[in-house]
Amino acid sequence: MNIIFREIISSALGISEKQVEKTVELLEEGSTIPFISRYRKEVTSSLDEVEIGKIDEQLKKLTEISARKETILKSIEEQGQLTDELKNKIEKCWDSVELEDIYLPYKAKRKTRASIAKEKGLEGLAKIVMAQNEQDVFLRAEKFINKEVETVEDALQGARDIIAEWIAENQNSRKKIRWLFSKEAIIKSKLVKAKEEEGIKFKDYFDYEEKLSKCPSHRILAIRRGEDAGFLKINISPFKEKAIEILERIFIKHNSNCPEQITLAVKDSYQRLLKPSIETEFRNSSKEIADDEAINVFSKNLRQLLLEAPLGQKRVLAIDPGFTSGCKIVCLDEQGNLEHNQNIYPHGRSGNIKMASKQLRTLVSSFKIDVIAIGNGTASRETEFFVSKIRFTKDVRAFVVSEDGASIYSASEVAREEFAKYDVTVRGAVSIGRRLMDPLAELVKIDPKSIGVGQYQHDVEQNKLKQSLDKVTESCVNLVGVNINTASKHLLMYVSGLGPQLAKNIVEHRTKEGAFKSRMDLKKIKRMGGKAFEQCAGFLRITNGENKLDNTSVHPESYNVVTKMMKKNNCSLEKLIGKSEIREKINAEDYVDKNIGLPTINDILKELAKPGRDPRKAVEVFEFDKNVRKIEDLEVGMKLAGIVTNITNFGAFIDVGVKQDGLVHISELADKFVSDPNEIVTMHQQVEVKVKSIDIERKRIGFSMKNC
16 A cells, blocks of 8 residues: 555554554455454454445545656656646645645646737846846837737836736745635525516525635525526625735735836736636535535435334235325235235215225235335325224234335336336335335435435435445445345345346346245356455345355354354353353453454354344334424424424434424524434424414425424
């Protein structure tokens, strides 16, 4: 590993150089972040996924800077301007902004006012003016008059154009103005003329200004959206006078004989060159920061959704509610396979509650249904009420399930592949039912942007968003583990070391050869090499297999340790797993050797205490207030049970069953100061809220969780 990289990453992250070096070695060998954090704790001194991910990000960033430096050095050398001093300066620079500042004077440009002035022979005059020693600059300028320079003023204007470019490309001036922007820049937005009616939803920003450093990410993204839509104009800058003053202090000498010319050049340089350049930087950097914050919010929400409590293998009747078109019903077996579908019509003028009730009772009985899943979209509350009134011959619980993204899934290639013979209504209902059984397994099939959480996800940098959400999904899938005999290829492709092709090969092998009986059977899969097996084996589960360890997170490479424990304690694997008194006698240090350390042995003992147990919580039944079904039923001061549907930087959105989520502003989340809503609430958490404000016309509800 590059020694400089190691030192920079270690210093930036506060992680020892040895940890950085060993982690990078594992990454470069092709190990995944989930694998390293779970199975290579001895190597990294127990770095977690977040820390390993940061090392990976820093490494990529430094690699990019290194490649950029090579390009810059080559470019300057080809110009014949690469001195030893300049080369050394570039080689020692690891800040991308500073690097571009160094390169700026040598960067190829289109024709500029300065380059035109140089072509007219005015660079010499610019140097004289810049030196500020000339007693009579006007007299000196006369000597530069020629066919292309007709007057003294033309000569001085050309000299000022050259000086303006020098000022704009000067590292110190850029650094000082950049500092001023960071401390004092104001972001202003104005309405584009004659766009008031079209852009009414951006009314709050028609004449708005705020210090850029204080402007929250969601506001920056909202203003940028208004600009992209053509309704707003944005300006980012500090007070011009302050910037001019800073530049004058840099470039005007105390004993200057021609300060007027330098002052004019400074003002021109700032307004025409420096301000637009630095403003562009801050437009980009503020957007990047806002993107990162929005992506972070989205990632946290997605993680919570993916790790939501699963119901498990139950026979489910799922309902996608509707009024005029009826409710689509599907019956699923314990593995989520579709057994039956039909429509019932309990709502509306043409509805028949008696007939629909009879049909539902028959389906529950015929398909031995354990639970009912009801989508939370149109007609959800009415359908929930209808189901609650039916007396079944057995105890059947009903759950309301978020259907965000179900319609996206139902029209997707994934859904068409799974249910080619069925229309989108059937596919959507199946998705609702499967989400109750295992949210993670079903949600991985849907583009995370369509799940309905986060803020401004369509406005952020899409590649960065995808990379972040893919990492979250990969982390969740590997945390939970995957049953190799039931998982879809869409779930398998997120397992460490696999991917689309190997996931497809696993499913094809399973279909052709039958269920896997051992993790070692994985080696029979087409294209499953040693590295891929090493990376994925510990995250794949086999229930009722030949070896009980295959249904745990114990990696096959550590099975021999468990064997040693069995021999030393003269017991079977079943007893080692089943009897805590045997495990409690085990001294982990007795099994440490050069290949395996204490962290892994302790992990093995923890896993033997709960083999194959799902790390997710148990699912809970939730009921909305039966007397509140629409926004008109709400009253200020009313206390209600609700579900957290979205978390943003400015608060949390709550569903209380009125078809319109309400906002608990961050200031109303608790009786104390809250800097991050995630400190107080989690996705789909059951909470109690108090109605604070109701705006029926704008369909806005304000809630508070204080004193609830």
